[in-house]
Amino acid sequence: xxxxxxxxxxxxxxxxxxxxxxxxxxxxxxxxxxxxxxxxxxxxxxxxxxxxxxxxxxxxxxxxxxxxxxxxxxxxxxxxxxxxxxxxxxxxxxxxxxxxxxxxxxxxxxxxxxxxxxxxxxxxxxxxxxxxxxxxxxxxxxxxxxxxxxxxxxxxxxxxxxxxxxxxxxxxxxxxxxxxxxxxxxxxxxxxxxxxxxxxxxxxxxxxxxxxxxxxxxxxxxxxxxxxxxxxxxxxxxxxxxxxxxxxxxxxxxxxxxxxxxxxxxxxxxxxxxxxxxxxxxxxxxxxxxxxxxxxxxxxxxxxxxxxxxxxxxxxxxxxxxxxxxxxxxxxxxxxxxxxxxxxxxxxxxxxxxxxxxxxxxxxxxxxxxxxxxxxxxxxxxxxxxxxxxxxxxxxxxxxxxxxxxxxxxxxxxxxxxxxxxxxxxxxxxxxxxxxxxxxxxxxxxxxxxxxxxxxxxxxxxxxxxxxxxx
Amino acid sequence: xxxxxxxxxxxxxxxxxxxxxxxxxxxxxxxxxxxxxxxxxxxxxxxxxxxxxxxxxxxxxxxxxxxxxxxxxxxxxxxxxxxxxxxxxxxxxxxxxxxxxxxxxxxxxxxxxxxxxxxxxxxxxxxxxxxxxxxxxxxxxxxxxxxxxxxxxxxxxxxxxxxxxxxxxxxxxxxxxxxxxxxxxxxxxxxxxxxxxxxxxxxxxxxxxxxxxxxxxxxxxxxxxxxxxxxxxxxxxxxxxxxxxxxxxxxxxxxxxxxxxxxxxxxxxxxxxxxxxxxxxxxxx
Numbered sequence: 036x037x038x039x040x041x042x043x044x045x046x047x048x049x050x051x052x053x054x055x056x057x058x059x060x061x062x063x064x065x066x067x068x069x070x071x072x073x074x075x076x077x078x079x080x081x082x083x084x085x086x087x088x089x090x091x092x093x094x095x096x097x098x099x100x101x102x103x104x105x106x107x108x109x110x111x112x113x114x115x116x117x118x119x120x121x122x123x124x125x126x127x128x129x130x131x132x133x134x135x136x137x138x139x140x141x142x143x144x145x146x147x148x149x150x151x152x153x154x155x156x157x158x159x160x161x162x163x164x165x166x167x168x169x170x171x172x173x174x175x176x177x178x179x180x181x182x183x184x185x186x187x188x189x190x191x192x193x194x195x196x197x198x199x200x201x202x203x204x205x206x207x208x209x210x211x212x213x214x215x216x217x218x219x220x221x222x223x224x225x226x227x228x229x230x231x232x233x234x235x236x237x238x239x240x241x242x243x244x245x246x247x248x249x250x251x252x253x254x255x256x257x258x259x260x261x262x263x264x265x266x267x268x269x270x271x272x273x274x275x276x277x278x279x280x281x282x283x284x285x286x287x288x289x290x291x292x293x294x295x296x297x298x299x300x301x302x303x304x305x306x307x308x309x310x311x312x313x314x315x316x317x318x319x320x321x322x323x324x325x326x327x328x329x330x331x332x333x334x335x336x337x338x339x340x341x342x343x344x345x346x347x348x349x350x351x352x353x354x355x356x357x358x359x360x361x362x363x364x365x366x367x368x369x370x371x372x373x374x375x376x377x378x379x380x381x382x383x384x385x386x387x388x389x390x391x392x393x394x395x396x397x398x399x400x401x402x403x404x405x406x407x408x409x410x411x412x413x414x415x416x417x418x419x420x421x422x423x424x425x426x427x428x429x430x431x432x433x434x435x436x437x438x439x440x441x442x443x444x445x446x447x448x449x450x451x452x453x454x455x456x457x458x459x460x461x462x463x464x465x466x467x468x469x470x471x472x473x474x475x476x477x478x479x480x481x482x483x484x485x486x487x488x489x490x491x492x493x494x495x496x497x498x499x500x501x502x503x504x505x506x
Numbered sequence: 507x508x509x510x511x512x513x514x515x516x517x518x519x520x521x522x523x524x525x526x527x528x529x530x531x532x533x534x535x536x537x538x539x540x541x542x543x544x545x546x547x548x549x550x551x552x553x554x555x556x557x558x559x560x561x562x563x564x565x566x567x568x569x570x571x572x573x574x575x576x577x578x579x580x581x582x583x584x585x586x587x588x589x590x591x592x593x594x595x596x597x598x599x600x601x602x603x604x605x606x607x608x609x610x611x612x613x614x615x616x617x618x619x620x621x622x623x624x625x626x627x628x629x630x631x632x633x634x635x636x637x638x639x640x641x642x643x644x645x646x647x648x649x650x651x652x653x654x655x656x657x658x659x660x661x662x663x664x665x666x667x668x669x670x671x672x673x674x675x676x677x678x679x680x681x682x683x684x685x686x687x688x689x690x691x692x693x694x695x696x697x698x699x700x701x702x703x704x705x706x707x708x709x710x711x712x713x714x715x716x717x718x719x720x721x722x723x724x725x726x727x728x729x730x731x732x733x734x735x736x737x738x739x740x741x742x743x744x745x746x747x748x749x750x751x752x753x754x755x756x757x758x759x760x761x762x763x764x765x766x767x768x769x770x771x772x773x774x775x776x777x778x779x780x781x782x783x784x785x786x787x788x789x790x791x
Contacts, residue, residue, distance in 0.1 A: 060577050193581060206593055207573070209581035347636050 043124060044096050051124070055088050058207050059197055065214035066093050068187065072217050074101075074152050077187045078174060080167050080235055081156035083194035087125060089210055090154050090189065103128050103146055104154040105139070109395045132159065140173070147181050157231065161200045167239055170232045175224030178231075185217030188231060190238040213238060256285070256351050257502070258342070258419065259495065260359035262366075262464075263427035264457045265449050266434030267480045268487070270357040272427060275488040277355045280495070285345050287338065288357030289315065293349060307344055311337035324447045328371070332406075335360040339418050353499075361388055361418040362464050368404055369460040370453070376400075381467035390416045420473050423498060425491055426465050427480035431455045474498065512671060512722040513557050519674070520554040523547050538771070542684065545772035549662075549677050553670055561667065565607050568663050572600045575655040575769050575777075582755040582770075583651070588635015589644045595630040596648050603660040612664045619657045623649040650751075658777025661784040671722035676737070676783050678715060680776045683708040683738040687745075705742035712737050729790045736786065737779060744778035 055061060069075070079090060087104050094102055108129035111118040121127060128146065130139045143153055155177075157170035178186055193210030215238070220227045259276070263269040270288045277286035277294050286292045291308045293300040311334055318330035339360040345351065365384050369376050376384065384400055386392045387407060394401045394411045401407050410416055431454035438449050448457070465475045476494060478487060527547045530540045548571050556564030580593050599622050606615035628645045666673030686708040713734030716723075720730040752771065 060574070060581070196581070196585060199587065202587070202590065204590070204594065206580070206590055207577050207597060209578055343636050347638055 041100070043126075044099055046124065047091060047099050048096060051088065052092055055085075055092050058205070059085065059089070059193075060207070060209035061089060061092050061212065062209055063093050063212040063214065065216070066212075068214050068216050069093065069098070070095070072185050072187070074147070074150055075185050075187045075217060076147075076178060076181070077102075077152065077154045077189055078157050078231055078235075079154070079189040079191055080162070080239065081158050081160070082162050082191070082200070083198045084161075085194045085198050085205065085210070086156070086191055087154070089191060089194065089212055091125065093212055093214065098152060101150065102152040102154060105130055105143065105156070107132055107160070113395070128153070140177070143177060144180070147177075147184060153177075157228065162195070167232065167236050170228045172224050172228050174231065175226070175228035178220050178227050179222070179224045182219060182221055185219055186231070187217050188215045188234055188238075189213065190215070190235055190242065192239075192242050211242070213242070256346055257353045257423070257499065258356065258421045259353060259423045259425065260356040260362065260421035261425045261427060262358055262362055262461055263429060263480060264431065264434055264454045264461065265446070266437040266454075267427040267429040268437075268484055269427050269480075271484050272425070272480075272488055272491065273355040273357045275484065276491060276495070277353075279488060279492055280353060280355075283352045285349060285351040285354045286357075287341060287345065287354060291341065291345070293351065302349070305341065305344060307337055307341050311341060319446055320444060321447060324453075327447055331367070332364070335364055336415055336418075342419055356421065359421050359424065361385060361420055362424065362461075362468075364388060364418070365467075366457060366460040366464050368406075369463065370448075370456050372403065376463070378463060378467045381463055382470055385420065385464075385467065385471065387411070388416050388418045389420055390418075420471060422473065423495065424465070424468060424473055424475045426461060426475060426477045427487070428458070428462075428477050429480035431458055433481060515722075516550075516553050516557050516670065516674065519678075520547075520550045523550045538688070541769070542681075542772045545769055546677070546681055549776070553666065553674050553677075556666060556670055562608060564666070565604050565663060568607075568659055569600050569604050571773075572603065572655050572659045573597065575659075575773055576600070576651055578769050579651045579655060579755075580648075583647045585647075586635060586637060586640055586644060588637055589631060589648065591634035592627050592630035592644065592648050595627055596652050599652050599656045603656050603663075607660065607663045607667070610667060612661075612667075615660055615664065619652065619660065623652050627652070654774070654777050658780050662776070662780045665780070665784060665787070669722065669724055671719050672725075672787070675716055675719055675723055675733070676780055677776060679712040679734065679737040680741055680779055682711050682715065683741040684775055686711060686738075687741075702739070702742045705738040705745075708738040708741075709735055725787075725791070729787070732790065733783060733786065737783065740779040740782055741775045744775045747778060748774040 077090065079086060087106070090104070091099060091102070104125050104127050106121065106125070106127035106129060108118075108131045111121055111129075128139060128142050146153060155174055157174035158168040159171045160168075162168050178184075190213045191210065192213070193208055196206065197208045197210060198205040215234070220230065222230075259273075261269040261273040261276070273288055274286050274292070277284040277292065278297055278299075280294075281296050283296075284294045286294070289312065291302065291305065293302050314330045314337065315334045318327050318334055321327040321330065338356075338358075342354065342356070342360075345354060362385075365381055365388070368384065369381070380400055383392065383397050384404075384407070387394065387397050387400065388410070394408055401411075407416075431451050434454055435449065435451055438445060448454070465477065468475045478491060480487060523543070523546055527543045530543050535543075548567070552564050552567040552571065555567055576597060580596065585593060599619065602618060602622065603615065606612070606618060627648050628641075631641055631644045631648070662673050662676065665676060683705055687704040690704040690707060713731055716725070716730040716734035717727065720727060723730070725733065748771070751774075755770075
């Protein structure tokens with residue numbers, strides 16, 4: 036027996052529903068389809084936290100009482116008050132995406148057996164845009180097992196604009212809910228998942244046809260990072276490339292320089308750059324490795340921010356970087372760590388620092404490097420992965436000789452032991468980049484710097500031509 | 507409660523419109539008529555609340571109309587993530603409008619809204635994201651929304667502040683022009699010359715209605731005639747403008763089936779005509 040006059044349902048009808056209507060302007064089409072079924076498995080695209088609010092908005096009081104949504108516990112458990120509120124209002128079937136467990140499926144089955152209905156987001160997580168991500172096979176398995184229960188596909192349009200992922204302030208924009216007729220499926224789980232995916236994708240395509248269009252954004256600059264240990268000549272090579280490459284180039288190293296077909300251009304002073312250089316100098320004059328760490332990390336983040344600013348204000352065609360904040364950070368992390376990271380862990384760390392994966396999904400790495408959690412909580416995990424990486428491989432002995440012959444202050448890590456470790460870390464970084472879109476090439480940096488620059492330019496030009504041809 | 511004839515007429519108008527709006531729920535009307543009747547009901551609610559209670563309460567209804575229209579408009583435009591701050595700023599122009607309305611200071615309003623669109627919105631667009639590409643588009647598209655639905659409705663509020671019937675006659679004349687044109691032409695595409703002819707047919711009716719209520723609008727006879735004449739012409743021009751805006755927003759052909767742009771379509775004539783009538787009245791009186 037369903038209790039219709041519970042506080043929970045009253046809250047839905049008298050508070051949540053009017054608030055959602057006023058603030059978000061719900062526009063639902065095909066809600067009649069829901070009145071034809073007593074029990075259902077509702078599947079929908081997932082782009083925002085307000086998706087569940089919208090889906091409950093179209094349910095009758097009886098259906099609110101009988102419907103449970105499958106939600107990610109690993110996300111909500113981080114905010115205890117939100118977890119309690121969501122548990123009370125929506126009575127979700129909590130799923131922990133980091134653990135593979137059958138208990139969730141058992142709970143869903145038990146709820147369906149009890150004549151209950153289920154709302155599921157088969158994409159598994161919120162998408163970053165209006166694009167529909169590939170469906171998880173779990174939905175196919177559930178529908179396959181309960182093929183007698185009708186499936187109601189719902190397409191939501193608007194939540195990805197009202198409250199997209201990574202935004203915390205919702206905008207009052209109208210949301211459209213398109214409820215499709217209930218369907219029954221037969222076939223295996225993969226087929227069902229595929230069918231539903233293409234069905235929702237078709238709906239998304241139809242809806243997008245009516246959307247206003249903007250011109251495509253301009254091309255983002257091609258980002259080439261020259262990496263290597265101290266004294267390998269990476270800074271000289273990156274600058275040489277910026278000067279000699281016949282294009283509109285930018286060099287980000289100890290200085291920030293712009294070149295148009297080899298002619299240096301005047302640029303405005305950047306506060307970020309000045310700050311970064313000042314902090315960089317502090318790091319270089321550090322006496323101990325421990326006092327080197329904090330200014331160096333700060334400098335790397337500022338350098339990455341500078342990359343965005345350069346992209347925004349100057350839009351050069353190619354940016355040559357002396358090192359890459361993302362890759363340097365990962366290599367240095369390996370240097371500091373007592374237990375070394377393997378290739379897979381490095382790939383995960385790179386994805387985490389790019390913001391492609393959440394820290395909760397990579398708990399084993401975050402536990403080892405608590406700094407990563409701080410970086411993610413400060414929303415600094417937006418580092419850019421270069422398009423092309425040139426690794427200048429030079430033996431540490433040669434580097435130490437070059438550094439000492441400069442006559443400048445020798446940094447705490449500029450000794451054979453540390454540089455050997457760092458070289459190993461960079462080699463590992465290059466290996467871990469194999470599974471990313473970034474292309475890595477290793478050059479022997481022991482040669483004459485002009486010869487290396489010429490070789491690299493030839494190589495980069497051929498790469499650039501190939502990229503243009505592919506596009 | 508005030509039971510003078512001009513006040514009672516407002517209540518009667520509202521009552522008649524309420525009955526018509528309710529009838530649209532029972533009788534099958536074209537979707538456009540249904541949407542238009544809802545929008546007209548909202549405006550008449552604004553005038554009625556102004557008469558029944560006070561202008562302060564009526565301005566809340568006007569703000570609600572602005573909010574719904576802006577919400578619908580911003581839902582249809584192509585926005586970048588970086589524009590979210592500016593869109594929030596766009597919504598904040600509604601309380602600004604309300605404040606100037608309640609201060610009865612149309613000088614500040616007339617200066618503030620363009621400055622808001624000219625400086626504050628571009629500033630929010632600039633600090634909202636790191637992407638420069640599309641900035642002009644964003645500023646333009648958000649500015650158009652504010653000018654249409656906040657500036658246009660705000661000036662209707664100022665007309666109502668002078669005398670309620672001044673606001674009402676603009677709403678009624680615009681609705682009459684639209685209704686007559688709707689009855690006369692079957693195609694929605696407003697070919698300007700053909701469309702203009704249909705709106706010209708509304709002129710005798712709008713002139714007559716302006717003269718009829720001139721005692722309550724306190725307008726001289728010649729001003730009433732001018733206002734009655736220009737409104738259908740302005741509505742014709744507004745329809746043409748809105749046809750192109752709606753086409754770009756993707757709602758021109760399918761707004762009925764997709765339930766998009768209903769308020770924009772219904773209120774577009776009014777919000778484009780009101781500023782011109784406001785300035786014409788300023789000049790003529």
